[in-house]
Amino acid sequence: MAELTLVEAVNRALAHALEHDPTVLLLGEDIGVNGGVFRATLGLQQRFGSARVLDTPLAEAAIAGVAVGMAAMGLKPVMEIQFSGFIYPALDQLINHASRLRNRTRGRLSCPMVLRAPNGGGIHAPEHHSESPEAMLAHTPGLRVVIPSSPARAYGLLLAAIRDPDPVVFLEPTRLYRLFKQEVIDDGESLPLDTCFVSREGRDVTLIAWGGMLHEALAAAETLASEGVDCEVIDIATLKPLDAETILRSVEKTGRCVIVQEAARTAGFGAEIAAVIVERGLYFLQAPVRRVTGYDVVMPLARLEGQYLPSVARIADAVRKTMEAA
Amino acid sequence: MNWARARANQALFGVCSKKFLRADEKHAAAPYVTLTKLEAGPMTIGVSFQIDFLRFLSASGELDPATPREAIDPELLLGLYRAMTRTRAYDGKAIALQRTGKLGTFASALGQEAIGVGIGAAMRSEDVLAPSYRDHGAQLLRGMTMVENLVYWGGDERGSDYAVPRSDFPICVPVGTQVAHAAGAAYAFKLRNEKRVAVTILGDGGASTGDFYSALNMAAVWRVPLVVVINNNQWAISTPREMESATATLAQKAVAAGVEGRQVDGNDVIAMRHVAHAAIAKARDGGGPTLIEALSYRLGDHTTADDASRYRDVEVVRREAEKEPIARLRKYLAARGLWSEEQERRLAKDCAEEVERAVAAYLATPPQAFSAMFDHLFAQLPESMRDQYEEARRFAPEDGGHG
Numbered sequence: 001m002a003e004l005t006l007v008e009a010v011n012r013a014l015a016h017a018l019e020h021d022p023t024v025l026l027l028g029e030d031i032g033v034n035g036g037v038f039r040a041t042l043g044l045q046q047r048f049g050s051a052r053v054l055d056t057p058l059a060e061a062a063i064a065g066v067a068v069g070m071a072a073m074g075l076k077p078v079m080e081i082q083f084s085g086f087i088y089p090a091l092d093q094l095i096n097h098a099s100r101l102r103n104r105t106r107g108r109l110s111c112p113m114v115l116r117a118p119n120g121g122g123i124h125a126p127e128h129h130s131e132s133p134e135a136m137l138a139h140t141p142g143l144r145v146v147i148p149s150s151p152a153r154a155y156g157l158l159l160a161a162i163r164d165p166d167p168v169v170f171l172e173p174t175r176l177y178r179l180f181k182q183e184v185i186d187d188g189e190s191l192p193l194d195t196c197f198v199s200r201e202g203r204d205v206t207l208i209a210w211g212g213m214l215h216e217a218l219a220a221a222e223t224l225a226s227e228g229v230d231c232e233v234i235d236i237a238t239l240k241p242l243d244a245e246t247i248l249r250s251v252e253k254t255g256r257c258v259i260v261q262e263a264a265r266t267a268g269f270g271a272e273i274a275a276v277i278v279e280r281g282l283y284f285l286q287a288p289v290r291r292v293t294g295y296d297v298v299m300p301l302a303r304l305e306g307q308y309l310p311s312v313a314r315i316a317d318a319v320r321k322t323m324e325a326a
Numbered sequence: 327m328n329w330a331r332a333r334a335n336q337a338l339f340g341v342c343s344k345k346f347l348r349a350d351e352k353h354a355a356a357p358y359v360t361l362t363k364l365e366a367g368p369m370t371i372g373v374s375f376q377i378d379f380l381r382f383l384s385a386s387g388e389l390d391p392a393t394p395r396e397a398i399d400p401e402l403l404l405g406l407y408r409a410m411t412r413t414r415a416y417d418g419k420a421i422a423l424q425r426t427g428k429l430g431t432f433a434s435a436l437g438q439e440a441i442g443v444g445i446g447a448a449m450r451s452e453d454v455l456a457p458s459y460r461d462h463g464a465q466l467l468r469g470m471t472m473v474e475n476l477v478y479w480g481g482d483e484r485g486s487d488y489a490v491p492r493s494d495f496p497i498c499v500p501v502g503t504q505v506a507h508a509a510g511a512a513y514a515f516k517l518r519n520e521k522r523v524a525v526t527i528l529g530d531g532g533a534s535t536g537d538f539y540s541a542l543n544m545a546a547v548w549r550v551p552l553v554v555v556i557n558n559n560q561w562a563i564s565t566p567r568e569m570e571s572a573t574a575t576l577a578q579k580a581v582a583a584g585v586e587g588r589q590v591d592g593n594d595v596i597a598m599r600h601v602a603h604a605a606i607a608k609a610r611d612g613g614g615p616t617l618i619e620a621l622s623y624r625l626g627d628h629t630t631a632d633d634a635s636r637y638r639d640v641e642v643v644r645r646e647a648e649k650e651p652i653a654r655l656r657k658y659l660a661a662r663g664l665w666s667e668e669q670e671r672r673l674a675k676d677c678a679e680e681v682e683r684a685v686a687a688y689l690a691t692p693p694q695a696f697s698a699m700f701d702h703l704f705a706q707l708p709e710s711m712r713d714q715y716e717e718a719r720r721f722a723p724e725d726g727g728h729g
Contacts, residue, residue, distance in 0.1 A: 025517070051517055057547055059540035062506050066544060069510020069524070072495065073454070075517070077510075092537075096500045097507070104496050106487035107702045142703055165705040194708055241708035 004184045007177040009151035010040045010116070012186045013158040014078065018048045020188065021076065024162060027054040027063060028080030028116075037082055038118060038177055060086050064093035064115065071113040071167075072101060078162055081117040084171070085128030090115070091136075098167040099142030111167045114158075119147060119171035120212045120262050121309060124302035130174070131299060132263035134210075137169050138240040138272070144168040144193060145239040149214035151182040153237060156191030164193060173212035194238050196246040202232035205256040205319055208247065208273055210236035213260045213310060220315035229323055239269050247273065248281045255286035256322045260310050265293040287325035290318045375581045377574075379621075380601055381591035385649040387657025389596075397600045400664050406447055406595045407659060408673060410439040410652050413463040415677035416472050419685060420479065424630040428689065432479045433459045437593070437625030440651035441527070441557045443467060444598030444620075448606050449525055454515075456495040456508040456526040459629075460557065464527065468494055472684035477691055483702075484694065502528055502535030505554055509541045512550035512609075523551040523609045525602075531562025533576045533619075542583040542617060551609035553602065554617045557592065559624035564637040580617035592620030593651040625650065696722035 004012065017024045026041060032055040035042030045053035056063050060081055067077040081087050087094075094115065102110040121130030138145045146161055146168055148154035154172065161168035199214060200221055209217040214235050221231035232250050236242070251257050257277055261270040270291045277289055292310045300308050382393040389398065417436055423429035435442060442463020449455065455468055462475050469490025478485025478497065486496035495511075498504035508526035515522040532538055533556050545552045556576050560567045573579065580587025586608075590601040598620060605616035623646035627634045634643075659665035696718045700707050707715065 054548075057540070057544050059536075059544065061503075061537055062509070062540035062544050065503060065506020065537065065541055066510030066513060069456070069495075069507035069512075070514050071510075072507065073493065073511045073514035075514050092500060092503060093506065097503060101496075102704070103702045104483055104486050105702075106484055107705075108487045108492060109495070110705070194710065241710040244710060 001183050001185050003181040004151045004155075005178045005181050006148070006151045006154045006172065007038055007040050009155040009182075009184045010158055010172060011042055011044070012184065013155045013162075014041060015044060015047065016186065016188050017076075017078070017159060017162045018044065018052060021162075023074060024076045024078065025052040025054060025070070026078050026080065027056050027067065029056055029058055029063075029082050031055060031080050036080060038174070040080065040116070040172070060089040061093055064090035064098065067113045067115070068093055068097045068101065068111055071098075071111045072109045076112050076114075076162060078114040078116060081115060083125070083129040084117050084119045084131040084133060084174075087115070087117055087131075087133055094137070094143065094167070094169070095140050099140050102166065103142060110165060112165050114161045114168045114170050116158075116170045116172060118174040118177070120173050120175060121299060121305045122175035122212060124305070125174070127301060130305060132294070134169075134171055134239055135263060135267060135269045135272075138269055142167070143240065145171070146193060146237065147171045147173065147211040147239065148237065149173065149176070149199070149209075149211055149235045151184050153191060153197070153235070155184050155186070156189060157193065157237060159188065160190035160193045163190060168193075171211065175212040176215070179215070194241045194243055196243040197235040197237055198232065198246065198250065199235045200231065200233035202230040202254070204230040204254055205232070205258060205322055206247070206250040206254045207231045207233045207258050207260065207315070207319065208236060208270075209233070209260040210239065210269075211262065213262050216310055216312055216315055217260050219312045220319065223312060223316050224319055229319060231319065236273070242272070242276065244276045244280065247277065248284070251277055251281045252284045255284055257285070258290045258292060258315065258318045258322055260315055261291065261293040262309055263294050264296045265291060266296050268293055287322045290322050292318045375578065377577045377587060377589055379589040379591070380597045381594050382597045382600070383594040383654055383658055385593070385654055387654045387661065389658060393596065394600070397596050400662075402447075402599075403596070403655065403659060404664065406443055406599060407652070407655050407665070409443040409447065409467055410463070410595060410655070411673055412677050412680070413439045413443060413466060414652060415674070415681050416462065416466065416475075416684070419681045420476065421626070421630060423476070423685065424479075428480075429476060430479050430481045431629050431631045433629045434626035435460050435463050437647065437650045438557055438559055438622045439463050440595035440598050441555065441592045441620045441622055444592075444595050445525060445527065445555055445602045447599050448602035449523070451491070452520075453523045453525060453606070454493050454495070454508070454511050455491065456504040456511070456524065457497055458501070458504060458528050458532065458557075459497050459499055460529065461497070461527045465491075465494070470494070472681060473687045473691070476684060476688035480688060482691070482694060483698065484691075502532040502537040504528065505532075505538050505541035506544070508554070509545040509550060509552055512545060512552040512615075513548055516548070516550050521610050523553060523606050525553045525555065525606065527555045527557055529562060530556060530558040530560065530567050530570055530576060531565065532556070533558075533579060534562075534570050539579065539583065542580070542585065542615065545615045546583045546585045549612070549614040551612070552615040553605045553609055554615065555602065556617070556619045557622060558619050559622045561624045561628065561634070561638070563628040563632060564634075575619060577617060577619035583617070585615045585617055587617040587619070589619045589621060592622035593649050593654065595651050595655055623647075623649070
């Protein structure tokens with residue numbers, strides 16, 4: 001057992017997949033000798049060769065497109081997009097091809113690929129490096145969207161994503177890459193996809209988050225505990241397909257819900273969760289569902305990003321208001 | 327044969343090989359690169375290139391005496407002729423079906439049959455095709471059935487579940503995106519040491535996309551077994567070739583990717599198959615990608631949803647029709663004593679009957695059940711979609727529905 005950061009856990013999962021499945025290969029910009037700009041693929045080209053850990057020319061659309069072609073021919077490509085804002089050129093291939101190749105061919109061809117990318121802000125990165133595009137990806141039929149929130153979940157969920165027979169977008173919270181270490185058993189055990197995890201049990205209010213925001217939610221829960229408010233915290237982990245049952249079970253117990261989302265508010269993934277709760281759990285509620293989100297503004301550059309991102313103070317404030325209602 | 331090459335240490339830069347240019351190739355007729363001389367004194371420029379244009383059979387059916395013997399084997403030529411005729415018979419019927427409301431939008435390949443047939447004839451069954459929406463000529467030779475193609479254009483996904491070319495990609499509608507799929511497939515073949523080649527076809531409009539260039543560039547860096555064919559039919563819906571690109575040829579875009587690029591008369595099926603065959607053989611032997619620009623003319627509308635008379639001169643189309651591929655090969659075959667009017671009548675009858683059988687089978691195809699929307703979305707439908715599935719079931723028409 002080893003104490004690993006999230007980015008090290010990603011590296012271990014990739015190494016495990018490369019070692020145990022000859023059809024797995026990695027491709028992306030600067031992932032070879034350089035080990036990726038975040039070092040997620042550090043040492044893997046040395047160990048597995050440049051044919052399976054493949055540096056690509058700088059063309060995201062083509063990276064995604066060749067991954068579709070590789071996957072259709074029986075490989076399991078794991079592509080790295082260097083920063084979340086550079087996913088956009090690859091959307092055409094993701095939406096028009098990767099997500100629908102199986103459906104278009106009635107299962108004759110399929111697309112078992114993973115798109116890995118850093119996600120979200122909080123590291124004072126340059127422009128276009130701190131995006132949270134998960135909602136537009138979750139809106140696309142045929143894609144799975146997974147966002148881990150800890151080293152252990154990154155390890156287990158990434159292995160599950162690579163083994164999944166369909167395309168998975170795996171968004172790694174940049175802020176968590178080196179934020180903390182956790183014991184991770186490098187035994188090749190995956191975690192279940194399509195499943196939300198209860199990260200903290202509580203009885204008064206359900207706090208829902210994913211990725212980097214899970215830690216703000218957990219920190220807010222600690223603050224609120226000292227005020228006598230007992231929060232249950234749910235890690236969404238797989239946004240699509242969404243495990244509504246775990247959410248509804250919790251809301252049935254607590255009767256209150258606050259959703260935390262780093263992305264801009266309108267049509268964000270929190271809106272989908274709120275809709276599911278209203279459609280299927282309205283009568284559990286003792287207070288309106290609240291969202292704490294990024295504002296509907298362009299992701300600010302480094303100096304203002306701290307004021308854009310949902311903070312412990314904003315989350316705690318929303319929970320207090322929720323507790324005051326009714 | 328002088329294949330196109332980038333030659334180092336020459337003083338010229340970007341000049342077409344003029345001896346191959348024909349006056350009737352308007353896009354290739356004029357010098358196209360003007361160098362601004364910045365300083366006096368000799369220029370030292372590192373690279374020059376030339377793009378060869380290949381044609382064996384003229385529009386009037388005369389064969390170039392330098393044509394290689396293996397390119398004009400009688401059995402080969404008769405096969406190509408039959409395949410082009412079959413493609414055209416199918417194409418015409420598909421348009422008629424659309425006009426009578428029995429088929430959705432269809433993209434005709436009229437006048438471009440030699441391109442698809444030349445490519446299809448040059449590929450092996452284990453190779454993989456990534457077609458665009460105008461490539462049924464190649465697909466029919468690959469083993470896709472007429473029924474499958476009708477089912478597809480008729481609005482049913484089962485039409486892309488080819489029974490024979492199981493590894494071929496389905497028709498690609500987003501223009502240019504298929505080049506990357508073929509490049510990725512070619513990478514898989516190379517990684518596994520398989521002697522297979524990926525072939526993709528796009529149009530002159532597709533050659534303007536970044537997807538085309540970036541995929542070709544990537545394939546070249548990795549030296550994968552890929553052949554990219556541009557069906558330059560001079561029109562991207564209403565946009566003429568000269569408004570798509572300022573380059574004298576589309577083949578020279580290969581130079582910017584570092585691969586061999588060549589032009590061929592896409593209405594000469596003998597040259598078309600020959601060039602495709604050479605490029606595929608080279609790819610199979612580890613020689614890397616080739617870009618082929620096949621010059622043709624779109625004699626029909628872009629699709630059945632288009633009316634080309636809005637934007638082009640019918641007189642030009644009439645003149646271009648005189649160069650179409652089937653008549654010119656027929657003239658040549660007849661002159662060689664390989665083809666008779668009786669054979670022509672029999673072939674026409676066989677093709678018409680085959681097409682009629684396909685249409686009958688298409689029209690008799692029962693509709694998909696509601697569940698078809700869900701069945702192949704994922705390997706296994708997520709539990710969270712169960713309620714949507716049940717909703718669709720509840721509102722599905724009892725007879726299965728007809729769209």
